[in-house]
Amino acid sequence: MTKELLNKKDIERIISRIAHEIVERNKGAEGLCLVGIQRGGVHLAKRLSAKIWEIEAIKLPFGSLDISLYRDDINMNKPQPVLRKTDIPFDISGRRLILIDDVLFTGRSIRSAMDALMDMGRPSHIQLAVLVDRGHRELPIRADYVGKNIPTAKAENIEVCLEEEGLEDRVLIQTP
Amino acid sequence: MKKDLVSIKDLAEEEIRLILSTAFSFKDVLKRDIKKVPALRGKTMVNLFFEPSTRTRTSFELAQKRLSADVLNFSVPASSVVKGESLLDTIRTIQSYGADYIVLRHPCSGTPHFLSKIVSASVINAGDGINEHPTQALLDAFTIQEKKGTLEGLEVAIVGDIMHSRVARSNSLCLSALGAKVRFVGPPTLMPVHIPKGVKVFYNLQEGITGVDVIMSLRVQKERMDSAFFPSEREYFKLYGITFERLSRADSGAIVMHPGPMNRGIEISSEVADSDRAVILDQVTNGIAVRMAVLYLVGRDNA
Incomplete structure (x- = not known):
């Protein structure tokens, strides 16, 4: 069974709110940078970047991060993920870095992402923004900016559809 | 895999x-x-x-x-x-x-x-x-793709001691699979008996490299030669060595590759090996x- 949790308008409002929250909490956009986790996070990071430009008229440095090489389940015979591009064309050291992902679940992707970032430099802060927090954390990780908290059962599946992937903007929950 | x-x-x-x-x-x-x-x-x-x-x-x-x-x-x-x-x-x-x-x-x-x-x-x-x-062939394919953008339709001449070369064998399989057209160029004594499907054979270097996009020079593998396959190294260089003069026969943007280690002055001239046409260190x-x-x-x- 599939149910729609967020529609296009909802996602638009969330991006707008999180952009404002980021600017508010960091007292402006000076010294910030955005890094999206492949793939959903990259699209959301681009949207946030555009929104922050509207609010503060500052173009933030922007990067994409692939975490496949830092995963902790390599020995669990999962199918081989396709390596996507890691492209962070600026020095992250000393910056406030906003890490962006579509869904926060076990927290393991974020752990991998932070390890990957630490290999590239030493950001002064890392803050986490997610579109959906579905619970079931396995590590002590929480998001600083949450689009929507959605209580789920572990067997359920959250699907984030985005225009950049050729789909209609929405978030779906599939119950087996 | x-x-x-x-x-x-x-x-x-x-x-x-x-x-x-x-x-x-x-x-x-x-x-x-x-x-x-x-x-x-x-x-x-x-x-x-x-x-x-x-x-x-x-x-x-x-x-x-x-x-x-x-x-x-x-x-x-x-x-x-x-x-x-x-x-x-x-x-x-x-x-x-x-x-x-x-x-x-x-x-x-x-x-x-x-x-x-x-x-x-x-x-x-x-x-x-x-x-x-196989990994040599894959890195050669990678290097060609990096330099040329694609392998589809490219003419690649593999030149020299083909018979003793595992590099030639793996490369002909790999490059053909990716859509390149492979030629073997070398003396008849160093040509293998079985030529892979689709590979054209040339015994004359000038003809063999005319118009090609990639020249892959191979090492003369003396350690695998149990008899005389060519009269002298000087003669080999004269007939099959890659020199600038010969390179002009190839496409004007042709790159020169070598799996290493090189015998300078036997299969390739020092000038070519050290020129910007050579991608040997990129390999x-x-x-x-x-x-x-x-x-x-x-x-x-x-x-």
Whole structure:
């Protein structure tokens, strides 16, 4: 069974709110940078970047991060993920870095992402923004900016559809 | 990908393309300050070399270290093989160390195939006799793709001692699979009896490299020659050496490759080897990224 949790308008409002929250909490956009986790996070990071430009008229440095090489389940015979591009064309050291992902679940992707970032430099802060927090954390990780908290059962599946992937903007929950 | 990489024939065309695209990601890793990722942390890799090798062994070793694996190097002069140990016993010893990957170079064709059937570790062929050298072919394909954008429709001339060359054999399979047109150019005495399907043969260098996009010069493998295959090195150079004068026959943007080590003044002139047409050092750099990709992908189900 599939149910729609967020529609296009909802996602638009969330991006707008999180952009404002980021600017508010960091007292402006000076010294910030955005890094999206492949793939959903990259699209959301681009949207946030555009929104922050509207609010503060500052173009933030922007990067994409692939975490496949830092995963902790390599020995669990999962199918081989396709390596996507890691492209962070600026020095992250000393910056406030906003890490962006579509869904926060076990927290393991974020752990991998932070390890990957630490290999590239030493950001002064890392803050986490997610579109959906579905619970079931396995590590002590929480998001600083949450689009929507959605209580789920572990067997359920959250699907984030985005225009950049050729789909209609929405978030779906599939119950087996 | 399958458990082992023994031959290019083990790979479907999509798998070759997956290795190349993965290698492009690893090449980015090699440009960072910290050129290392934890992808294969805790894996044990054994490099077993029964033949002299500098670049292939060091390239594998560096690739393994960049993936955070633990590396063990066996080379024959320093191992118990010289004390009379059989291959099988050496392998069993290595298996007892809990090796997850074995990179094997051996003077006898077919050894990696034999080994892959008896061990549970992934076996990667780093050159077996005159048979195959799959990672060399993959890094050559990667380098051509990087320089030319694509392999589709390119004319590639492999020049020199084709008969003794595992590089020529693996390359003809790999490049053909990716849509390039392969030519073998060399003296009749150094041409193999069986020519792979689709490969054109030229005995005249000038004709063979006319209009080609890539010239792959091969080392004259004196150590594998048990009789006289050509009268003298001077004559060989005169007829088959890659010089600037001859290069003008090829496409104006043609690149020159060599798997190394080079015999300057026999198969290639120093001028050409040191010119900007030569991509020989790019091949070495790319070899690390491509071997990282192979080690990362081998034995894993395709997504």
